[in-house]
Structures are given as C-alpha cells and as structure tokens.
C-alpha cells in the first residue's frame with residue numbers, strides 16, 4: 001500500500017483525542033448546541049482509550065459544594081512549588097462539585113458513606129468510585145449525544161489559515177484513509193507523553209508503564225510544530241508506584257493505616273496529607289542511596305477478606321498487580337509491597353506541562369483550545385479536573401465564530417504537504433525502525449536528561465549533550481521505514497516524542513534553580529530561587545526550527561488576560 | 565480486537581494474535597471484551613511471571629474475574 005484515499009469532513013467543532021477531556025468536551029458541546037456537528041478523531045477506540053482504559057478507582061480532585069474553591073487553589077499552589085496558574089486551578093475548582101453527580105447520572109457507581117449520603121473520601125480531596133467501567137460510560141454518553149466519533153484515526157497535524165487553526169489531518173490506521181477535517185474550532189485533548197524515558201523493564205514488559213504508553217505527546221508535538229506557546233515542560237511527573245506492576249500506592253491506603261518502611265522495617269515517612277508525591281519519592285530514593293533499600297508499603301497482617309478487597313481494588317485499575325501476587329506470592333501475615341520511582345513522563349494532569357492557555361482554555365493559536373493532560377499550568381487536575389476543562393473548552397469553542405473563509409489554495413497546499421510528511425515512512429521507507437529510534441531517544445534522555453538511574457537530576461553540561469544528540473537523532477527521522485499502517489502509527493509516535501523531548505530539554509536547561517525536586521532537580525542549581533524564578537518558563541518553536549524560551553509572570557486569578 | 569487501545573490484536577488465519585507482547589499495556593480491555601472469554605492476561609517472564617492466567621467476563625456494571633494460578637489454585641473475583 002503506498003497511497004491512501006483522502007476523505008474530507010466539515011464540522012462545527014473538531015475534538016482531537018477522545019479520552020477523558022475529549023469525550024466530555026464533545027458531549028458538552030452537543031448539550032449546549034444540539035444542532036452543531038461535533039467530530040472526534042481518536043487513534044484508538046473510545047470505549048477503552050487513554051488513561052482510563054483499565055479503569056480508575058478514585059476521583060482525585062473533588063470539592064464539596066460548601067468548601068471554598070480558594071482553599072483548593074491554595075493547596076494545589078503549595079503542593080507545586082508555589083507556582084501554578086491560580087486562575088486555571090480556580091476555574092476547575094469551581095466546577096468540581098458538579099462533576100461526580102453528572103457521572104452518576106451517566107451510570108457511574110459512587111459508594112456513599114454511612115453518615116448522610118456523602119461520598120467516601122480517600123483523602124480530603126479524593127473520593128472513591130467504582131470506576132473500572134468509567135471510560136465505556138463516557139463513550140456511551142458520547143454516542144448518545146450524537147457526536148461523530150472516528151475511531152482508529154491517528155491525528156498528525158493541524159490545518160492553518162495564517163495563525164488560525166482551522167482543522168486537522170490524520171490517517172485511519174485500520175481502513176487506510178487520510179482524513180482532512182475542517183472546523184472553525186478545534187479542541188486538543190490527546191493527553192500527555194509517555195515513552196520519553198526508558199520504561200522500567202524491557203522485553204515483553206516494555207509497555208508496563210504507569211502512564212498510558214499510547215499517549216505519546218502528539219498534541220504537544222502538533223502544537224509545537226504549529227508554533228503554539230507551551231509552558232512548564234521542565235516540570236516532569238515521576239510516579240512512585242508499586243514496583244514492576246506500576247500500580248498506584250494510594251489504593252492500598254484505603255482504610256488501613258499503611259506504613260512506608262525501608263528494608264530494616266524502619267518507618268521513614270509518616271502518611272500525612274502535607275507530604276507530596278515528590279517528597280515521598282525523594283525520601284525513598286534517599287533510603288535506597290543510604291543502603292536501606294528496598295522500600296515497601298507495609299500493610300501488616302491481612303485477613304483473607306482484606307486480601308480479596310485489595311485484589312478487587314487493583315483489578316478495577318491495574319489487573320496485572322493481581323497476577324504479580326499470584327506468581328510472586330504475597331504473605332498475608334506480613335504483607336508488603338515493594339515501591340519504586342518510575343520513569344519521568346509529561347502530563348498536565350498531575351504536574352503542569354502543556355499548552356499555555358487562558359482561563360477559557362484558548363491556546364495562543366486562534367481557533368485552538370486545549371483540555372486535560374495536554375493543557376498546562378493547572379497541576380493536580382486528575383480525572384475530574386480534565387472533565388471540567390473539557391466543559392470549559394467546549395463552551396469557549398461554541399462561542400468562536402469562523403473568521404472569513406480560509407484561503408483554499410493555501411489549505412490544499414498544506415493538506416498535500418501533511419499527507420506527504422505523514423505517509424513518508426510508508427511510501428519511501430528507510431532502514432530505521434520506530435523501535436530503534438525510540439531506543440535511541442530513550443537512551444539519550446536517560447543518560448543526559450535526568451532518568452531514573454541518574455536519580456532524576458539534570459545539569460547544564462549533560463543537558464547540552466542531550467540537546468546535541470537529540471538533534472542528531474531527529475536527523476534519523478527521515479530514515480524511518482515501516483511496512484504497514486500500524487507501523488506508520490508507531491513511526492509517528494516516536495517522531496512526536498522526539499519533538500517533545502527536544503523542547504523538554506530546552507526547558508530543563510533554562511530554569512537554573514530547583515523548584516520541583518525530582519520532577520525538576522538541577523544538580524548544578526540545587527536551591528529554589530523565588531527572586532529570580534517565580535515565573536513560568538514558556539517556549540515557542542520559531543519558523544527556523546529553533547526553540548525560543550520566554551518568561552511569563554503574573555498575579556492571582558484574573559491576572560492572566562486572554563490574548564486574542 | 566475492536567477495543568485494544570494500542571491496536572495490537574489482529575486476525576491471522578482465523579486466529580486472533582497479539583502483534584508484539586512488549587507493546588501491551590496490560591489494561592485487560594480485550595480480556596473483558598472478548599465474547600468467548602478466550603483471552604487471558606499473563607505476567608511477562610521479565611517480571612517474574614510463572615504462568616498464572618487472569619481472565620474475565622464483563623456484563624453491564626460488573627466484571628467477573630477468574631485467576632488460574634500456576635500452582636493449580638483457582639480464585640474468582642468481582643469488580
């Protein structure tokens with residue numbers, strides 16, 4: 001197969017990525033404006049795509065209606081080095097109380113506590129759900145709302161009319177069709193980026209990562225290529241997880257008091273609300289460096305009923321954990337789960353790498369909005385925050401008016417160029433496989449950009465090497481070769497990761513302080529420096545291909561004016 | 565086959581095959597969706613896998629899991 005037929009669609013709203021935020025955005029738009037044509041491009045299949053594929057068992061961002069949103073903003077700010085977009089966090093906080101009831105209306109089962117029908121809290125801002133089937137529910141609602149979902153279509157690039165984004169292109173990985181979708185408003189919701197650093201284990205366990213290995217930073221890469229402004233890529237996210245199976249550690253904390261202990265059985269950290277994920281990881285690394293590893297979550301003695309409950313909790317979100325215990329054994333008399341830090345990834349839902357957006361979720365490119373893990377500046381948004389952002393983006397999208405007709409011949413020229421770029425590894429295959437180039441990328445990032453084996457620390461002299469080697473690696477991109485459309489998808493996954501990694505390295509180089517230990521630890525600038533660095537580091541790719549860095553300073557909510 | 569978030573399952577001469585074990589995320593979407601209950605999750609040898617198998621049957625609102633341990637034990641769960 002060497003050429004693909006082209007199929008053209010015209011929509012009122014195009015959503016790229018039918019995950020958590022994307023499904024909500026599409027449904028929300030149809031609710032507000034039932035007559036509008038909403039199209040979703042989804043590389044997988046909406047019923048089980050993205051971060052929610054296996055399920056989740058909590059909504060980690062929640063606020064009771066009676067609680068002050070400002071409190072939540074303050075908590076997020078303090079937990080994130082005192083630097084977050086407070087206006088964005090607040091806009092999410094305002095919507096949070098209404099999200100769980102909406103999901104219940106759609107069929108989600110949320111357990112209630114004994115007293116007064118309140119939700120069951122796992123922490124002060126997290127509620128327990130029976131969320132194994134959350135994604136199928138969202139997908140069903142999307143269909144019911146009359147959204148047109150194009151499953152198995154891999155988006156590759158935006159269509160532009162000058163600065164304005166007027167649509168996107170992609171290819172159908174199963175049917176072999178090249179899609180061109182035009183729309184006066186486009187919402188990007190492709191999630192974050194996994195696979196920038198080597199996974200914890202290779203071989204048959206290559207994709208046993210915490211973050212979805214199928215979220216490859218395409219939305220970031222599409223924005224970078226189009227010259228959108230990006231923020232805070234240097235704030236990576238590094239999860240502390242149950243070793244090997246990458247299962248979240250919070251799950252076991254339900255009910256029982258769990259101790260975090262080293263190999264000597266010494267509790268080195270007490271479970272207290274103010275300790276951040278990064279603190280827990282840092283203290284764990286310190287124990288290991290002191291020769292006290294491995295470290296564990298100590299569950300104490302478990303009765304069979306508790307073992308079963310634990311298994312069922314994991315089956316609803318990380319089923320391989322249960323296989324792991326079956327194969328490796330877990331002693332109910334002295335149950336402990338080994339914990340370790342995993343590889344860094346980029347996600348605006350836990351940390352804050354992503355598009356620089358205004359409070360209405362407009363990016364710096366007219367016509368383009370962003371929601372969910374791909375949008376920056378608002379850490380700790382999690383599932384519920386992503387859903388809230390989907391709603392905000394949908395409302396803004398509907399308020400956008402098409403600005404004249406795009407220049408047809410210019411548009412056709414772009415379609416032709418993107419078609420050629422997208423299909424090249426298939427049409428003119430070179431000798432380099434996507435897996436080999438991915439290996440190269442991950443090796444560079446591990447060794448020179450603060451991988452797990454380097455204690456996550458970076459310094460200018462190493463980052464400079466990373467930048468140089470990535471430049472070389474990107475030259476190999478033209479030599480990628482694949483045999484089929486599935487291979488073509490893999491080729492784009494690595495191309496997009498390379499694009500994102502290059503920008504990540506420039507961000508890491510620019511911030512010469514340590515603001516977010518582990519996520520962003522500078523060996524050569526180990527202190528936080530508020531006088532110099534109480535600002536966001538943003539970037540934009542210039543026409544010549546260089547990455548321009550800029551600093552953005554602002555104040556409290558309302559301090560960030562929209563830019564159109 | 566329809567749901568795999570990685571597009572990893574394909575039919576070859578009537579048999580459904582995983583393209584590449586290392587590309588699987590272990591999300592078990594296919595295991596739950598298979599109408600014949602023919603698919604199971606196993607732990608890779610690299611992670612200490614010894615051959616236990618986890619299969620599932622999903623119906624609206626609930627999923628029944630069967631764990632067949634390497635040592636012959638069988639356990640049932642529900643989520």
Ligand SMILES: Cc1cc2nc3c(=O)[nH]c(=O)nc-3n(C[C@H](O)[C@H](O)[C@H](O)COP(=O)(O)OP(=O)(O)OC[C@H]3O[C@@H](n4cnc5c(N)ncnc54)[C@H](O)[C@@H]3O)c2cc1C
Pocket residue numbers: 016017018019020021022041042043044049050051052056057058059060061153154155156170189190191192210211212214215216218219349350371372373374381382383384386
């Ligand atoms: C394993 C795991 C467990 C989690 N557990 C919890 C939890 O218990 N509670 C909680 O509150 N939060 C949890 N989170 C966080 C939360 O799930 C995410 O922040 C949120 O789901 C992200 O939503 P999103 O819409 O940005 O991305 P996703 O839901 O991942 O959606 C992105 C979508 O874009 C699609 N896509 C990607 N690239 C392309 C392309 N090129 N073309 C077309 N489509 C594309 C993907 O297939 C996917 O469907 C968890 C995250 C993970 C990874």
